[in-house]
Amino acid sequence: MEIIHDWTSFGGRQLVYKHHASSTRCDMEFALYLPPQAMTAPVPLLVYLSGLTCNWENVVTKAGAQRSCAKHGIAFLAPDTSPRDVSIPGEDETYDFGAGAGFYVDATVAPWEKHYQMRSYILDDVLPLVAENKAIDAEKVAITGHSMGGHGALTLALSTDRFNSVSAFAPIANPMACRWGQRAFSGYLGDDQLHWRAYDACALIEDGASVEHILVDQGLADEFLDEQLKPDALEAACQKADIPLTLRRQPGYDHSYYFIASFVEDHVAYHAERFQ
Amino acid sequence: MEIIHDWTSFGGRQLVYKHHASSTRCDMEFALYLPPQAMTAPVPLLVYLSGLTCNWENVVTKAGAQRSCAKHGIAFLAPDTSPRDVSIPGEDETYDFGAGAGFYVDATVAPWEKHYQMRSYILDDVLPLVAENKAIDAEKVAITGHSMGGHGALTLALSTDRFNSVSAFAPIANPMACRWGQRAFSGYLGDDQLHWRAYDACALIEDGASVEHILVDQGLADEFLDEQLKPDALEAACQKADIPLTLRRQPGYDHSYYFIASFVEDHVAYHAERFQ
Numbered sequence: 288m289e290i291i292h293d294w295t296s297f298g299g300r301q302l303v304y305k306h307h308a309s310s311t312r313c314d315m316e317f318a319l320y321l322p323p324q325a326m327t328a329p330v331p332l333l334v335y336l337s338g339l340t341c342n343w344e345n346v347v348t349k350a351g352a353q354r355s356c357a358k359h360g361i362a363f364l365a366p367d368t369s370p371r372d373v374s375i376p377g378e379d380e381t382y383d384f385g386a387g388a389g390f391y392v393d394a395t396v397a398p399w400e401k402h403y404q405m406r407s408y409i410l411d412d413v414l415p416l417v418a419e420n421k422a423i424d425a426e427k428v429a430i431t432g433h434s435m436g437g438h439g440a441l442t443l444a445l446s447t448d449r450f451n452s453v454s455a456f457a458p459i460a461n462p463m464a465c466r467w468g469q470r471a472f473s474g475y476l477g478d479d480q481l482h483w484r485a486y487d488a489c490a491l492i493e494d495g496a497s498v499e500h501i502l503v504d505q506g507l508a509d510e511f512l513d514e515q516l517k518p519d520a521l522e523a524a525c526q527k528a529d530i531p532l533t534l535r536r537q538p539g540y541d542h543s544y545y546f547i548a549s550f551v552e553d554h555v556a557y558h559a560e561r562f563q
Numbered sequence: 564m565e566i567i568h569d570w571t572s573f574g575g576r577q578l579v580y581k582h583h584a585s586s587t588r589c590d591m592e593f594a595l596y597l598p599p600q601a602m603t604a605p606v607p608l609l610v611y612l613s614g615l616t617c618n619w620e621n622v623v624t625k626a627g628a629q630r631s632c633a634k635h636g637i638a639f640l641a642p643d644t645s646p647r648d649v650s651i652p653g654e655d656e657t658y659d660f661g662a663g664a665g666f667y668v669d670a671t672v673a674p675w676e677k678h679y680q681m682r683s684y685i686l687d688d689v690l691p692l693v694a695e696n697k698a699i700d701a702e703k704v705a706i707t708g709h710s711m712g713g714h715g716a717l718t719l720a721l722s723t724d725r726f727n728s729v730s731a732f733a734p735i736a737n738p739m740a741c742r743w744g745q746r747a748f749s750g751y752l753g754d755d756q757l758h759w760r761a762y763d764a765c766a767l768i769e770d771g772a773s774v775e776h777i778l779v780d781q782g783l784a785d786e787f788l789d790e791q792l793k794p795d796a797l798e799a800a801c802q803k804a805d806i807p808l809t810l811r812r813q814p815g816y817d818h819s820y821y822f823i824a825s826f827v828e829d830h831v832a833y834h835a836e837r838f839q
Contacts, residue, residue: 295784295815297825351627351824508571539571548627549573 288416291316297357298323301347306416310407311370317413318343320353321422324360331427331451331562332362332417333555336409336436336443339467340387342367346433349544355555361562362423366413368435370402383467384474390462391439392486394475403475406486409443427451429558433547434511435459435467437503441488441521445496452561454502454554456547457509460521461489467515489517492524500531502557504550506540564692567592573633574599577623582692586683587646593689594619596629597698600636607703607727607838608638608693609831612685612712612719615743616663618643622709625820631831637838638699642689644711646678659743660750666738667715668762670751679751682762685719703727705834709823710787711735711743713779717764717797721772728837730778730830732823733785736797737765743791765793768800776807778833780826782816 292303299322308315324330333356335346343365346352356363369389375398378385389405418425429452432440437458444453462468463483472483484490505518512518518534525532540546568579575598584591600606609632611622619641622628632639645665651674654661665681694701705728708716713734720729738744739759748759760766781794788794794810801808816822 294817294819294821295782295825296821301821348820349624351630353821354627354630354824354828506571541570543570544624545570545572545577545629548629549571552630 296353308412310404310412311402313370313373318347318365320363322357322360325422329424330360330362332423333558334364334430336432336439337368338434338436340382350547350551352551355552359559373402390471392475396477399475427562431554442486444498445491452558457505461517463487465515489520489524492528503534506546507536507538509542511542572629584688586680586688587678589646589649594623594641596639598633598636601698605700606636606638608699609834610640610706612708612715613644614710614712616658626823626827628827631828635835649678666747668751672753675751703838707830718762720774721767728834733781737793739763741791765796765800768804779810782822783812783814785818
């Protein structure tokens, strides 16, 4: 593992690492912000999963999360959204499948299954690697994300006991019921929709998965709201399953990082409270 | 004038305009953030001048200034750094001269003098245009900037009475004494260094220009510190002229937007206090 960037930010360090991942069988990059408090004692970790087309850089440069993380003494991990340059024909052809669009699933269908193991990458590669850092309190890990990454945060939190708390920005809340999810799941997992249910927040909840609480922010001027995101389905599933959901519908906000930047402080504070 | 972007951000509006400017004789773009307070009463304006290679987008997406401006009720104006696409041979050839590198001077040398009138653009085009907006209190205008834009902020504040207060991030404080400034001034203004003095903060101060106070942040890990920025020269000039300068040397910070994002809150608060 090597450090490829190291910036001072809000009194802490914004690091970017490159490492070989055994799950995805390729080199991967991730960003880790260490707040100033990490100099003196281990700090909790907030994982942020990014959306379609993004890598670690988008949230790191545009969301301003470092400010809130420095305030609360929380480290901030931003992995990439897929393997890169793994020589699969078509991997770079579309924005919503292949490179930049790993959907946080473990692919089972050729040719994607050899490298597109993003669920395993997050859980078994990058999290254990970051947990080895003495600056991190590996017992306190929370997860959030945006759009495809909001889907990743919800499904990883619902399907494991690895995360203290979960939140999401404009998540793809019911991917089995939208074009983005259908395309990704059929491509990575095949046509049997039974195999899709492990990667759909609403289906997971219907099938009995649960968490203590969920915070979701959703912009009402989001260009993908009706077709792709389906917050109403998440709301119905949570209601039926008695999972407390705080779904904040934010008038005027779209799907961009202007939306995320406006509410990231609330999400960091939400997780900070649950780390106590 | 037309609005080409309109994002909701921290309860306010992040707007981007396109307009024809008579000073630069071309279409120009600028960004204007209106905080939520501007919905009910006119708010003061903070002008931010960007550095080499930037346009309005860098500070708008990376600095997080909207958060502080929403807190204090201040509008935030980010103009472009030069004319664009004006068909001058070589305008796009180098990062430190021509497009993206207008240096906030009124060029006097052909072929640049026809379009590269960035001092006049700021003072006589974009500021009057923004002042027409009923959401802006045109009596309260402050200025800041980064690197080349820090130079612009200092020299515009020192050479006019248009600004309530001035601050800068890692300004090119003595351009006559560094390669960036020498190249730009000889190209835009010709070889007679007497004509350069109106665009050099230290020379302006030596020649009697003054302001009430200056706030400067400078990263000590800034890769351009010794060769290009010359904060010591600004400090010496201010000391000799009895101009109160708060020069904060920040260990670890480089020249990037990670540095600006870390301290933009302090600068917005500094100007907010002086608007009272």
